[in-house]
Amino acid sequence: MAASEEVKVPRIKLGSQGFEVSAQGLGCMGMSAFYGPPKPEPDMIKLIHHAICRGITHLDTSDIYGPHTNEILIGKALKEGIRAKVELATKFAISYQDEKFDVRGDPAYVRACCEASLKRLDVDCIDLYYQHRIDTRVPIEVTIGELKKLVEEGKIKYIGLSEASASTIRRAHAVHPITAVQLEWSLWTRDVEEEIIPTCRELGIGIVAYSPLGRGFFSSGPKLIENLAEGDYRKDMPRFQAENLEQNKNLYERVNAIASRKGCTPSQLALAWVHHQGNDVCPIPGTTKIENLNQNIGALSVKLSAEEMAELESFASAGVKGDRYGPGLGTWQTSETPPLSTWKRT
Known part of the structure; x- marks a missing residue:
């Protein structure tokens, strides 16, 4: 399916506080970090502006992307009256020093990160501020308590969590409403469906x-x-290692076969599957190319029947070989924090 310039990107609500975003967002990480060298800044600003014009207004970044350079890039792209058109999400908690990742959620760090992100983005307020990973040394209530203060001060509008377990989400939500949980979810990553997705919906x-x-x-x-x-x-990453890639190739070929039958690309089919999970779900595919962004928008026009969804799901996740991350970076499976009663207030 060719990406049509006529595809209208719908709007959806995230959370129960009235936060409205484009039903598909734009993950900006690969523009600056982790996926090879940083891409040319003028090209990325052009891409971001194109996305906004097409109706993709939910932009996702983090202070660790670069580090810091992706937020600066986004800040430059939002000049000239564009800020009011977007829903801006960024994250804190991961630091990288001496070639080691660390995760922090103590109040002083939370506040310092927020102030620094506001300056790099050159904005007065962040729409959605996520804890990127959970600091297992600090009770989640303490971290969310500081984020709540930032909401009250007008520095952030909504609070999010990324890679948090169901119990962590519940504890956080009891302190202040959590607007969004960011998690990895795709045809080949579906472990969140068992407990985390139902908890978010509850x-x-x-x-x-x-x-x-x-x-x-x-x-x-x-x-x-x-x-x-x-x-x-x-x-x-484990799934891209030779011993795993050969098996994972079979998954791609089966998705490709269904996509050919549907008249769309494999990526549009995979993205459409996520869109069909519900109107409380906003996928944020990343790209550095305008043609890929247009193709991603085209996924919104791909309609899947219940039978087609079942067909995809019948072979998708069961056939995946390899973990989604290597050792070292925590996920929701390792996100439990100590009880609040253990926290020593300073």
Whole structure:
């Protein structure tokens, strides 16, 4: 299916506080970090402006992307009256020093990160502010308590969590309403469906799906790994290792076969599957090319029947080989924090 310039991007509500976003967002990480060298700034600003003109107004970044350079890029793109047109999301908690990742959620760090992000983005307020990873040394109530203060001060509008377990989400939501939980959700990552998705829906929390195209796997298939730039961290991810890639190739081929039957691309089919999960779900595929962004928007026109959804799901996640991350970076499976009673107030 060719991406049509006529496709209208719908609007959806995330959470129960009235936050409205484009039904598809734009993940901006790959413009600056982790997926090879940073891309030319003028080209990325042009891409962001194109996305906004097409109706993709939910922009997702983080202070760790670069670090810091992606937020600066977004800030430059939002000049000249564009800020009011977008829903801006960024994140804190991951720091990278001495070639090691650390995660922090203590109040002083939360506040310092927010102030720094506001300056880099050159905005007065962040629409959606996520804890990027959970600091297992700090009770989640303490972290959310500081974020609540930032809401009251007008520095952020809504609070989000990324890679948080169901119990962590519940504890956080009891302190202040959580507007969105960001998690990896795609045809080849479905473990969140068992407990986390139902918890979000029970509590009225929106769902933001990152890597809905399997980090590009559903765009290019196994050949993706051959074309990755030097420094692209996907080269080290378990699912892209040779021993796993051969099996995962079968998944791509089956998705490709259904896409051919539907008259769309494999990436549009995979993205459409995420869109069909509900109107409380906003996938945020990343790209650095305008033609890919147009194709992603085209996924909104791909309609899947219940039978087609079942067909995709019958072979999708069961056939995936390899973990989604290597060791070192925590996920929702390792996000439990100590009880609030253990916290020593200073």
